[in-house]
Amino acid sequence: MEPFIPNLGIVYPPNPDDHMVEFEPIYNTVVDDSYPFLEKTFRYRFMRGLMHLGIFTIVFLVSPLRYGLRIEGRNILRSHRKLLKNGAMTVSNHIHRWDLLFVLQAVRYRLMYFPLWKEQLNGKDRDLIRLAGGIPVPSELSTIKCFNRAFDEIHEKKKWIHVYPESSRFDYFQPIRPFKKGVFTMGHRYNMPVIPMAFSYRKPSFPYTIMSFFRSILGKQELPMIILRIGEPLFFDTNLGRREAIQKMRKECHESIVRLAGITGNPYPAEGD
Numbered sequence: 001m002e003p004f005i006p007n008l009g010i011v012y013p014p015n016p017d018d019h020m021v022e023f024e025p026i027y028n029t030v031v032d033d034s035y036p037f038l039e040k041t042f043r044y045r046f047m048r049g050l051m052h053l054g055i056f057t058i059v060f061l062v063s064p065l066r067y068g069l070r071i072e073g074r075n076i077l078r079s080h081r082k083l084l085k086n087g088a089m090t091v092s093n094h095i096h097r098w099d100l101l102f103v104l105q106a107v108r109y110r111l112m113y114f115p116l117w118k119e120q121l122n123g124k125d126r127d128l129i130r131l132a133g134g135i136p137v138p139s140e141l142s143t144i145k146c147f148n149r150a151f152d153e154i155h156e157k158k159k160w161i162h163v164y165p166e167s168s169r170f171d172y173f174q175p176i177r178p179f180k181k182g183v184f185t186m187g188h189r190y191n192m193p194v195i196p197m198a199f200s201y202r203k204p205s206f207p208y209t210i211m212s213f214f215r216s217i218l219g220k221q222e223l224p225m226i227i228l229r230i231g232e233p234l235f236f237d238t239n240l241g242r243r244e245a246i247q248k249m250r251k252e253c254h255e256s257i258v259r260l261a262g263i264t265g266n267p268y269p270a271e272g273d
Helices: 042-067 074-079 099-107 120-124 126-132 140-158 182-190 207-215 242-260
Strands: 070-072 088-093 114-117 135-136 159-164 194-202 226-232
Touching: 042 099, 042 126, 070 099, 074 099, 074 226, 088 099, 088 242, 099 194, 099 226, 114 120, 114 159, 114 226, 120 126, 120 135, 126 135, 135 140, 140 159, 140 182, 159 182, 159 194, 194 242
Parallel strands: 070 226, 088 159, 088 194, 114 135
Antiparallel strands: 194 226
16 A cells, blocks of 8 residues: 655655755854764753653643654664664655654654754754764765764664754655765764665554644644554675665665555666765
8 A cells, every 4th residue: 555645745855955945144154174963061961861851741742643653663673782783874765854853752762863954054943953963964075074074983882873964854744865975975884784664654643633623723734644663674795896786785674664655656766875
């Protein structure tokens, strides 16, 4: 059975890696060699822990009610607990403002890190994004070394990393867009297990329809319920050279997420660059 495709009247950009989410820049954050890619101050660590305490309690209760979130496949993470104890890289499509919170709910009580589009540090959510674990990807090649050092340290501490290989957010989009190879280059650098995750949708049903009723009173459109499915871990082929292993992983991960989303005849290839 084909997955439910929401019809929300959203006009998506013609290019699958364009940014459809517009925001008003209110900061002028400079990401250069002096930028603290991996913040270590006491204030940051305290506020990061406090924010995640709120996520692990309030958000985990709210997300099934507000967005109809249902998570499938958590038993896969439990069955591979020993294999994943030294860290892993989760990979998903990017379809919602809260989808990182949904991933946190799937992996349960972990503080993750993720690469992000550096322009997001100029918006109103800058501080929240940083506390969530966002590390900006610099534009200058000379600054990439700082970005890499931050993730080197994250990996050494056996922390988990989440990536969005589609590179931009398309709200409630159904097909799986092409993947950028950069995130898999990172995964190969650390030889991390890759855990595919797919967001898809289902028709609203009780008790989520209560929320839909109140949205209609406010003149807002009914939204679909969200499903997050977790797949079996994937591993880089150590018998291949670096380039070939990265290409193979990108293809396998894309196919896995398409399959987890229940899509047949996905219109996009795995390669996005």
